[in-house]
Amino acid sequence: GQQVMQIPQYQHVQEGEDFTTYCNSSTTLSNIQWYKQRPGGHPVFLIQLVKSGEVKKQKRLTFQFGEAKKNSSLHITATQTTDVGTYFCAIGDRYNQGGKLIFGQGTELSVKP
């Protein structure tokens, strides 16, 4: 079935350092979503990317969608302890007419103050 590979699995950073997580697909995507899950919490929607080469910013977070629409990244500038959590990308299953989200394995971010 369709898959999306997300790396790295874990990232430990010192507060103030930058952080990036990547998602890669072998097939062209129609769009990609990003979610954040705090420890003990539930996934919270961050953003959706649709256009080839799209770049969107939310304060210190920058989201990119590749030109070929096969990869995406989330970059956090100058991490803070509030950024701790697991970041997931999610794509649609092309065989289910948009009704099934496939999540990456997630990147768990820990921030040392």
Next chain:
Amino acid sequence: KAGVTQTPRYLIKTRGQQVTLSCSPISGHRSVSWYQQTPGQGLQFLFEYFSETQRNKGNFPGRFSGRQFSNSRSEMNVSTLELGDSALYLCASSPLPGSTYNEQFFGPGTRLTVL
């Protein structure tokens, strides 16, 4: 607006039993999806309901079933529980069907432990 609510929040069952989990979507949301989250398999799609109809189903055995009521509330049932069914079960709602294109609002989840 109140968020997605799920009941119960925690559940302990033994192998062979069955369990029913409940989800109330955000008011006005008619699409409800269910996900299973485990450390090993991550977040996996179970099914999606819209207007009381199952639109999509994930790759889970028939022991996993669900339904949606006319008020959009949804339940999922797992029969003949196995140890591997221990997981966090998350419900997500959105105004429209097709979770690929619509922001999903997740509930806090039900933590199921099978002994």
